[in-house]
Amino acid sequence: MDIFDFSDGREGYYGEYGGVFLPEILHATIEELLGCFRECKADPKFWQDYVTLLQNYSGRPTPITHLENLSRQLGGAQIYVKRDDLNHTGSHKINNVMGQGLLCQRLGKRRVIAETGAGQHGFATATMAAKFGYDCKIYMGEVDVARQRPNVFWMENLGAEVIAVEDGQKTLKDAVNACMRDWVTNMADTHYILGTACGPHPFPEMVSWFQSIIGMEAREQILKQAGKLPDRVYACVGGGSNAMGIFQGFFDDENVELIGCEAGGEGVGSYMHSARLAYDDASVGVAQGYKTYFLQNKEGNMNETHSVAAGLDYIGINPIFAYLWEQGKVRFEAATDVEVKEALKLTMRTEGLIPALESTHAFVTAIAEAPTMRKDEVILINQSGRGDKDIFTIADALDDAKWKSFIGGKADQYRGEQS
């Protein structure tokens, strides 16, 4: 199956989803980007350079870990985890960023901008910009800046300028709008490093292409370690780039079921979630440069979204998934904030792994389904990021008294230094 083999006149469309819906001023920029991307994709040397860069800089290939304790405890399928959390900067975001960094060299642009939710994409972009010598500006919703300070700290210390976006809901979608506004002004010297498989064509295809390295590695590794293909593959879905990454490794394997796990937030009917496909609240619309399912009202204005995981807290789903869901190729489930905290505790205690809150959504669904499966069946979860960054949110959620006292002490110390 090649979903990127577009029919005539339908370039950038997956079924009725995708496309390019941008102000005319960006037409030439998008054409230039598309042309450059087509060249890179057709050039085997580009991909080789990309893989080498990730091997030497980010530690790829990332391993697969068999969760023997958790599998035994749940009493069903054997659970394996693809460890993209072991990348430099702690998530799969670096894959796409390094790829676009190389592409940016070919474009001849010297400045990069990026939106970020959890901060992982911004962190990765700041790292790449430092390495490649690009000027770098990161747009991040004010709410996310407040809940992900450690990533902001790293971005700034890596030399990026971080702008707290105060418009709208002050989260990921508003950071995307801010990037668009920067881009329509500065496109001559600026490349927009979109962090997920959303937005206007060619971004969904391009980001998916860079992330496909996860699935390529994973298929080979699981065959070797489990001796068979997985029966089910789970990945969390915000925009959907890590899920696209791992799923692409199994698109042609008919007996592998692919499950996307969205942010259920406060649950069905709460309207405080980011589940576009797993719940019934989303409808087809056009925003942020593309057509897909959005969490919007009947007049086409976007609804408030929510998730404990900033990286999943987003209104739209990537257009490729909207199509694959409709075709029955990918199943969508949602995990609530409460379930995520429980699954995280369980995973930490039984396996010593600390998945990011985002990735933990995939664990929730896998943990729920594993006991219903046979012991010789195999589950593969994409651990797209590590949870260390979430220490403030997790400590809050766990209401950890010792942590609070530590932070209180630090605060006193800083106040003392200021006075």
Add this chain to the structure above:
Amino acid sequence: MGLQTYIEQRKKDKDILVMAHVVCGYPSFEANMQALEIMADAGVDLVELQFPFSEPSADGPLFVKANEQSLKSGTTVDQCFEFMKQASERFPFKILMMGYYNTAFIMGEEVFVKRLKDAGGVGYILPDLPVEESANLHRLSEEAGIEPIILMTPTSSDKRLAQLGASSRGMVYVVARRGVTGSKTNMGDDVIALIERCRQHTNVPMGVGFGISSKTDLDALRGSADLAIVGTAALKVWESSGATGLKTFFKELMA
């Protein structure tokens, strides 16, 4: 009478026309109506009514705030059309809808065109809808006698301008510079040259917008553009000095 004919007739008495802008429901529909009265008194020729959208990614900070506040205060599409109807019956200027494509997409393109027509609108500006995606909407518009306003920009190649020119009806919106609405533009030779370049690809009148804030800007465009489009500057005046300020602003602008 079509938009192009209207503009050409008005241009017999004036060397440059003015199009003004209002964000529906910001700060309130009452304030909008008051602003329109001032615009009509000053002799404004065209007004674009912006239907607020939650993701106004082509707008600058002031309009972003206006969109956001308007929605927060509960503005609906029904109210915007109702307001358009009242305004089109009351004022001599022609009215365009300005907004983002999702507003039209969600209600259905056919419904959108019908409602716009019923409300007395003569056309629409949807900055995030490229011509590649416009075939159906343009066909429906033509049947209804509604004009889709095409944007031409400084980054458009001649090949692209030819493509855009072929779809142009009523008037063209020439974007004077890169960027979002609301920052200053130097209305110099670059803008004049851009208008001339655009004219090579279509016969419809040229409106120029993005960064027009004073009579000096208007004077610079006189003899070159058919319309000057004033958006953010007027709202800025309204914010700082209300109706009195707006009166003075348009009086000086159009002196």
